Each structure stands twice: as C-alpha cells, then as structure tokens.
Amino acid sequence: MEIPIKCSVIIVGAGISGIMAAKVLAENGVDDVLILEAADRIGGRIRKEDFGGVTVELGAGWIAGVGGKQPNPVWELARHSDLRTCLSDYSNARYNIYDHSGKIFPSGVAAQSYQKAVESAIQKLRKQESSPDVDASLLAETASAPKTPIELAIDFILHDFEMAEVEPISTYVDFGDREFLVADERGYEHLLYKMAETFLFTTEDGEISDSRLKLNKVVRELQHSRNGVSVKTEDGSVFDAHYVILSVSIGVLQSHLISFLPPLPRWKTEAISNCDIMVYTKVFLKFPHKFWPCGPEKEFFVYAHERRGYYTFWQHMENAYPGSNILVVTLTNGESKRIEAQSDQETLAEAMEVLRNMFGHDIPDAMDILVPRWWNNRFQRGSYSNYPIYTNHQLVGDIKAPVGRIFFTGEHTSEKFSGYVHGGYLSGIDTTKALLEEMRRGKEWKNESQTFRIEPLIALSGSIQQDAVSNLHKFDIPRQLFLHTSNLGAPKAIL
C-alpha cells in the first residue's frame, strides 16, 4: 500500500510529451514529480520491436520536417545521438502503381488520375470551406468521386495520408520538407531515454532506475479540487499532487478509461469528442528472399484495387536494412480496424494474395508477420489526432486548456504540429511553461530545499513554437505525392 505523499506534479503518461514535461519541470527546479505510465515501458507511440532480425518501428518511424530554416528539435536530438536514418523520397511511388495483373500503370495514366483526384479534393475543400459544419464524407459523395482502382489508390494516398493539408504546412515551413526514416537498432525510443537520463537516475546500461517513474500504473480516476488532485490507479494506489499533467492520447480521453471527479466541463468534453482519430497501421512481412524490384526510385510502390485502401501502400526495407527481406504495407482507419479484429494468419493470406497479383504466383510465402494493434490498445485507442481541415482555433484551444489543476499535453494539444513526434515534444514544453507560470502565481513550487529558477523558463519561451495556424497533415507516406493547395489554388505537387 503506497502512502499518499503530496508531490508537486504528477505526469500521467511517459510518451515524448510526458517525458519532455518532466524534463522541463526538473530544469526549472521542480523535481518532486511522479510519472505514472500504464505500460511496462516508456515511449508510448514511439515503439520499436525486433522483427526478422532487425529493429522495426511500430509507431512513429519518420522524423518529418528537416532541412528548413529552423532546426527540428527531434532531428537535433537524433543528430546528437548519431541515430541512423535514411532519407525517404516518396515521389518515386508515382512510377510504381501496379494493377491486379502485375502491370505498372503508364505514367501518363497515373498523372491523369492524379490530376482528377487533386481536382476532386479541391472541390471538396471549397465546399467544406463554405459549409464547414457539413459532414466531410457527404461532401465527398457530391464531388467527382474516384471510381477506378487507380483513382481509388491515388485518392487513398491523397486523403488518408495528407488529408489535403492546407498551406502553410507548419512542419515544412518551420522545419523543412525532408523526412528521414529512423533505422537504428536502438530505436526511435533511444531519444526518449537520452532525454530521461538528464533528470532521472539511470543505470550504466541505460535502464531508468528512478522511483519517480512508475511503470504499470494505469490511472483510472482524477479527483480534483481547488487544493490539489488525487490520482487513483487500477491497482488501488492513490497519489496526491498539487497539479497533474495529463499526456494521454485523444483516443484515451475519448474512451473514458480515466474518470474525472468532478466531471470535466462540457466545453472540454465536447472539444475532446470533436477531434478525429486516425488509425494507421504498418504491417511488417518477412520473406526468405527479395522478389520485388530494388534500386533507385523503387522503395515505395502502390497497389490499385477496387476496394479503397486495400493493401494500397507498400515499402521495402532494403534501403533501411539491406538484406532484411522485409516489406511493410500501410493500412488506415476502417481497414486497420478490420485487420486488427482478425487473426494475423488471415491478414497474411490477404497480403500474400495482393503480392501475388503484383509479382506473380511463384513468390515465396512470408515467413513471419507483425501486425500492431493501435486501435485495440486501451492506452492508445488510435494512432494520432486528426483535426478537421478547417479547425477553428477554439477547438484546439479547448483541448489544450487546463481544467482547474489538471493540465493537458500531448501531440493533440499542438495546433501547428499535431500528429507528429515534434508536436508531442513541443507540447510538453508548452504545457509545462503554462503550468510553471501558474505554479509561480500559486507559489506551490516553493519548497524549502529548492529555489525556482526563472532563467530556463525565459530561455525556453524563445524556442517554443506558439501554435497559431491550424493545419492537417498526415505523414509517413508520400508527402510529395500529396495535395498541397495554396489558398485552394493550383496544386503544387503533380504526379
């Protein structure tokens, strides 16, 4: 039985935003914190696994936004750790769209279909702009809807990965438009361990041994009042704090895993339920040998099927890990949920049928398959937040706004960079800065043995990206293929 001791701040969740929040608190002299993490590891949606002899990333795989005028903080961390990465050039996918009989569509046909998809997306955007309250799926039906397999494939790529991000695309504008795939056996999560070791006790082999981090603590209730917050976990423990930083995903907030006493106000619950969640699944397949084309401009390829999003987007891992003989296929939303609900053997059979359509019947069976289940993971309930295209600033503002002594952080609270790792990182700073200001006003931060240090806070504020522009982006897959509209003008990227 844990004896409740009131600490300054409890951070719920040890993903990148929660770890960053704890780091900023420590840098500002607040180190009587507790980090309660439901899983048996830190990292959240940054998660590696050994598969087929290499390290694969089940969650975030890319560092997006590199090469621009400002350094992406996550890219800076990666550079300092010498994280191994590979540049991804999605634009090559345009040359590699296969039909069901294994023929590659001529580039002229692909370009025409792409143009049609772009026009339909622009139409849809215009309609959405003029009637933002109308359901986007209804608008899609009125636009010239994609019908043929190639149109459906391109539409899937445009909408499910980029969602017609409206310029300016903050990640590209601020940090650059290059994207690097993490291919390092230490995993993307290595960056979190490096951050954690600056303020948590860590063993020589990199394990966190600090009692302020408590794993396997599933928070189920936050009882809050003017005096503080009492946090109850599934195993019956109770922890008390002056403040809580809640970094769980928007999916978890929507799922009611955590109850609030008193309940959250209506403006908050409405904002939470108005944010969409994207489910994004990378399925990994290991083969005895390669049978797909390799070499320049062959890393990404597309399968055009009459069912939208059916094993559409493929990547081989030869650039990341030569000789690994691994393919990755990405599914989203409905298809993700569908395969999460079936056995991996069924998914394997479906994927093999698609591959045989593309590459012939003589290809070998996959020796192994890995299917992450982000939707059914009760500590995630989806992959990342997906704001409506014409997000009003109020929505993100309400999602981010504290309720009494509960402060909210995580990628979904970042208006400029939601959905990205750097969005989580910067939101951790942003939220903690707001909390420190509140603590300074309320004086809870003062404790005999500590002196509040104002300098780091001031220093931080210069680097914090103030979220100003709403945008939608979805990544990993072919950004260069995607629709970039400038005030709904001519698309910039043409297949």
Ligand SMILES: Cc1cc2nc3c(=O)[nH]c(=O)nc-3n(C[C@H](O)[C@H](O)[C@H](O)COP(=O)(O)OP(=O)(O)OC[C@H]3O[C@@H](n4cnc5c(N)ncnc54)[C@H](O)[C@@H]3O)c2cc1C
């Ligand atoms: C498949 C996939 C692909 C992605 N690809 C990319 C990419 O290529 N590039 C990119 O930049 N971003 C990508 N992202 C998004 C990126 O991973 C996230 O934006 C970022 O990691 C979110 O960090 P976070 O701290 O906000 O949330 P999380 O990482 O989700 O951290 C929240 C933590 O809270 C914990 N938690 C939940 N409920 C409780 C509870 N009740 N009690 C205690 N703890 C709890 C969770 O276990 C988790 O550790 C991807 C995500 C997914 C899933």
